[in-house]
Amino acid sequence: MAPKVLISDKLSEAAVQIFRDRGIEVDFQPDLGKDKDKLAEVIGNYDGLAIRSATKVTEKILENATNLKVIGRAGIGTDNIDKEAASKKGVIVMNTPFGNMITTAEHAIAMMFAVARQIPEASASTHAGKWEKSKFMGVELTGKTLGVIGAGNIGGIVCDRARGLKMKVVAYDPFLGQEKADKMGVEKVELDELLSRADFITLHVPLTDQTKNILSAENLAKTKKGVRIINCARGGLVDEEALAEALKSGHVAGAAFDVFSEEPAKENVLFNLPNVVCTPHLGAATTEAQENVALQVAEQMANYLLTGAVENALNMPSVTAEEAKVMGPWIKLSEHLGAFIGQMTDDEPIKAINILYDGCASEMNLEALNCSLIAGIMKSINPDVNMVSAPMIAKERGIKVSTTNQEQSGAFEGYVKVTVATPTRERSIAGTVFSDGKPRFIQIKGINIDAEVGEHMLYTTNNDVPGIIGTLGKTMGDHGVNIANFTLGRAVAGGEAIALLYVDGVVPAEARAKLAETGLFNQIKPLQFDVK
Structure with a gap:
């Protein structure tokens, strides 16, 4: 379905046409911004909101903005937008600082x-x-x-x-x-x-x-x-x-x-x-400036809604269209790494997050990767969290986030490793992006693996003894669960081992209970990832 944008202030027809030419549905109501009650009533229908200074985007408006992803201000001043409320809602706020x-x-x-x-x-x-x-x-x-x-x-x-x-x-x-x-x-x-x-x-x-x-x-x-x-x-x-x-x-x-x-x-x-x-706030009031900022905000909003490019955002790191193309798989990898950690630590609070960027990953837009990774972690707490709201939620919870960069140090051209500390333990996972553009998990708890990420997965830990593969395979088969990919890893022979299964559906509670009854497994954890 095509994104839908509301323009609630006076923007030029050329700006409206930019949205249309990019395949975005536009609802041009240039006087709607003056009616805050009507705006609050309809805002839930839109993915984007384009405004000038007349529209006041208050916390009340944002409470109703159930689908809103981006607010674009044609101009530099954003005093008429509650940016903190927008960030908590996960809505990007953009302006056009150079047009006027x-x-x-x-x-x-x-x-x-x-x-x-x-x-x-x-x-x-x-x-x-x-x-x-x-x-x-x-x-x-x-x-x-x-x-x-x-x-x-x-x-x-x-x-x-x-x-x-x-x-x-x-x-x-x-x-x-x-x-x-x-x-x-x-x-x-x-x-x-x-x-x-x-x-x-x-x-x-x-x-x-x-x-x-x-x-x-x-x-x-x-x-x-x-x-x-x-x-x-x-x-x-x-x-x-x-x-x-x-x-x-x-x-x-x-x-x-x-x-x-x-x-x-x-x-x-x-x-x-x-x-x-x-004079009555005429600083930006020339024909050229008004046209420039209107066209610029339309381009920026369209780029974000269609490609994920973030330009001139006030509450999120900017990501150019070129960066978005290259970084897309790495942003997805970061989200998956965070999601793994978040699901594994959903029973205790996270105190600190350390993110290591190695090789080519260290040369990317790390702010954007950080936001994606933190969002992945926070989604285990709140499914509505995204890259915009996650850093704020982490800060409110007192979670300390630190980042380390290093040159290529191993067989991979680049990788990302995240370690979180809770009151009782540390957990870590690392991943990379292969040449096919697909994210892979390459290390869990210091144990090397090579696992493709699927929507439904099952993670187990056990002592390295015979019969684990057979037990997992038979139990999944008995409960109608098809295994798409099966990855094993161990620290040393006879020591701690892990298994990560990519399966075609949710692993039933009965299957997990059957595995637990064998006494072979120290941990059995179903996982879910947004692979779209």
């Missing part, structure tokens, strides 16, 4: 010009029939110091444009390395130095606990007298009450805001103050 970068950066530069030359007030005055040429004395940008808080994608473009305007650019960004700063032609500084030196300050960071009110009353007091402040990033980055006081006192000469702490902003303490330029 140029537009947003250009708006910040435009706002800087507007506040530097008091263009809106001068325009209003002139429209009113006044000719107040001497009233609107501006300042040049050339030679001035621009302080950029956040030198990432959009901030980096602003830095480039400002240098073209012959401004001196200083940047504060904890993630900006010195080599990158040198390449950008900006001076990397701490926040306090930026505040004291900048003639203009522009913000380009997301709203987080660390950045909320980064321009607080205390930090505004540290700024250079006559500074002008531009915010085209997120409301809440500046203490608006404190900024209003600084504007009234003359310490801050002007401000240009496209975003506000509460939106839509019908009232705000900054409104109607002298030399304050305000």
Whole structure:
């Protein structure tokens, strides 16, 4: 059955057509996002949800999203999505961080010009029939110091444009390395130095606990007298009450805001103050940007629903379409390894998971493999767990996850080995992918084997004595269970041995009871794997 996507905000017809061209069923209801009750009522029918900013994806909406796999936000901001609830539900949240970068950066530069030359007030005055040429004395940008808080994608473009305007650019960004700063032609500084030196300050960071009110009353007091402040990033980055006081006192000469702490902003303490330029969140509002992000989100969602490729996800590691092709069997192997461990330890809590990647496996997207493996383990606890929700569930349960990489160390081109620790023991299993693309188990409890993975399997342990093969074969036959593949392994002759049977159906409880009656087996465990 073809995936089904709901578009609940206004996206272009070209974006809608992308879904259709890829064979995805689309329900285009651009005003539905404004009706949260109706959205909650119908969301369970869809595999994907494409939105802009009008749709609010709340925990209540997600509770009803029984089939939802991905939410695509056409744009960069995801404040309107409960990402924690989405992660717990196993829903990928994607955005399009690059589609409107140029537009947003250009708006910040435009706002800087507007506040530097008091263009809106001068325009209003002139429209009113006044000719107040001497009233609107501006300042040049050339030679001035621009302080950029956040030198990432959009901030980096602003830095480039400002240098073209012959401004001196200083940047504060904890993630900006010195080599990158040198390449950008900006001076990397701490926040306090930026505040004291900048003639203009522009913000380009997301709203987080660390950045909320980064321009607080205390930090505004540290700024250079006559500074002008531009915010085209997120409301809440500046203490608006404190900024209003600084504007009234003359310490801050002007401000240009496209975003506000509460939106839509019908009232705000900054409104109607002298030399304050305000626009209604227009940063991404150009024809080109709106089209770009709409097309991009449609492509990303279609790629995920059809190929498993994950791009620009906020709650899961990204996997390109090329990686998805190569890694598909390895992701499946990781899930099988996790499922084996999870089913074997369903009677006691897991304290720690260590994953070893050897050879070619160590060069892959390990975050994605980790997520798949942890999901396999967690499914024994909750069948609804997937790659998105599993890491969060593991973290909530206090499970420590560690990863080790190593170069090729044996006969296999690469393999994955997982070891889990419980309060009483450790369990381990290793696997690889053969040239036929099929995952194989190659080691259990340190004992080497070569076992194909089937939907239904039976795992037994025993002392290495004669008669095990015959007993297993006869018992399965007596109960109508056909054996597709039979794998044996032992540590040493006469020591501990294991058997792994790939069978054509569920092993009945009666058959397992019959095996137990023989007294030959230390452990008898039916296993099930999702091999689709």
